[in-house]
Amino acid sequence: MFCIAVFEMTTRLLGSNIPLDQSAPDNSGRIHRFAVLDGLRGVAALLVVLLHTYDNSAIPNGQLAVDLFFILSGFVIAHSYADRILVPKGRRQFLISRFIRLYPMLLIGAAGGVGLALLHNSINAADPYDLKVVAITAALSFVVLPYLGADAVNVFSFSLNPPMWSLFFEIFANVLYLAIAKFLTVRTLCLLTLAGLIGVVIMGPLGGGLRTNFLAGFPRVVAGFFAGVLLRELWKTGRLPKFQANIFVLSASLLALAMIPFEIGGWLYAPTLAALLLIVICGVNCRPASYHKWFAFLGLVSYPVYLLHWFTIYVMQFIAKHSDFLSHHYFEPAFLHLIAIVFVGYAIGAYYETPVMNALKGILRKRRLRTR
Incomplete structure (x- = not known):
């Protein structure tokens, strides 16, 4: 009981920092929250951490967590x-609120990428990154744009902080949604999802994260994002299937998909997307339970964990490489890193992201008062 009380107090303090903004009222006028979706987002973020920690060997299809993010x-x-x-005022507020929600952590992600590149050069003097390329890549990263030149420092579309690729497509989907929102019906949402799915199937292996397959991220985010919008429309109108399962089963199902031993892509993406949608449907319908608060904590830290884990993995691997014991026992530092990144994400969320977001909201409120 004490632990739950502490968590509830933490949630009140950081409530504005919960990654999934679920403050809209449902048809009854009451606030409807989706704690299980928060938890699933946190679990997905940790799967991405494991994917990059073990370089695809432990969970070959861990990138499916990103498709869950899109949904x-x-x-x-x-x-x-x-x-x-x-309405026009609402569209402007949407853009501002998404900027406040996303950019503070993106700023840290881009700055951290520059710092990591400079750290690499300082400890790898024999094989340094080209500082001119680093500067160009950094400038683009700060405005969430990829550097796709052949002289990039590595194979990733966001080479200084590779996880940023999905945030680029997240922003693209947000802007597209804003532009076509008034035309969206169940039928058009089905067509958009189908168009995105066909695009993914045609383009083959799942893409977006690498310079060579960056364009494949567009149909991928269209399929996932608008499938999520479709599920919400079906839920709102009472037509969403009533399947449900607890979060432990849903997390295990997501892990099972990520551990499929062959590459998911092409036509295999169709049943995989269906499985991910089923997980979300079950999460939406999941009945509230007291233990959901613990999973909601993972949702609380998921965004910082996702954007910062590339740096912490680099540090962990550097320490392991230069330790006689850890260099032969990779599981131990990897496990400790998985725990540590949660606390790092919490600290960044509590002492940077939330204060910055609150400060930006305060500035916005003052501007509104002056214009009245």
Whole structure:
């Protein structure tokens, strides 16, 4: 009981920092929260950490966690903004609120990428990165754009902080959603999802994260994001299938998908997307339980964990490489890193992200008062 009380107090303090904005009222006028979706987002973030920690060997299809992110984003953004963005004032507020939500951590992610590149050069003097390329890549990263030149420092589309690629497509999907929101019906959402799915199937292996397959990220995010919007529309109108399962089963199902031993891509993406949608449907319908608060904590830290884990993995691997014991026992530092990144994410969320977001919201409120 004491632990739950501490967590509830933490949640109140950081409530504005919960990654999934679920503040919109449902049809009854009451606030409807999706704690299980928060938890699934946190679990997905940790799967991405494991994917990069073990370089695809432990969970070959861990990148499917990103597709879950896209679906969850579509569902929750539609839940929070679908009605408000139909008027000019609401569209402007949507853009501002998404900027406040996303950019503070993106700024840290981009700055951290520069710091990591400089650290690499300082400890790898024999094989340094080209500082001119680093400067160009950094400048683009600060405005969330990829550097796709052949002289990039590595194979990734966001070479200084590779996880940023999905945030680029997240922003693209947000802007597209804003532009076409008034035309969206169940039919058009089905067509958009199908168009994105066909695009993914045609382009083959799942893409977006590498310079060579960056364009493949566009149909991928369209399929996932608008499928999430579709699920929310079906839920709102009472037509969402009533399947449900507890979060332990859903987390295990996501892990099972990530551990499929062959590469998911092409036509195999169709049943995989269906499985991910089923996980989200079950999460939406999941009945509230006291232990959901613990999973909600993972949702609380998921965004910082996702954007910062590339740096912490680099540090962990550097320490392991230069330790006689750890260099032969990779599991131990990897496990400790998985725990540590949660606390790092919490600290960054509590002492940087939330204060910055609150400061930006305060500035916005003052500007509104002056214009009245």
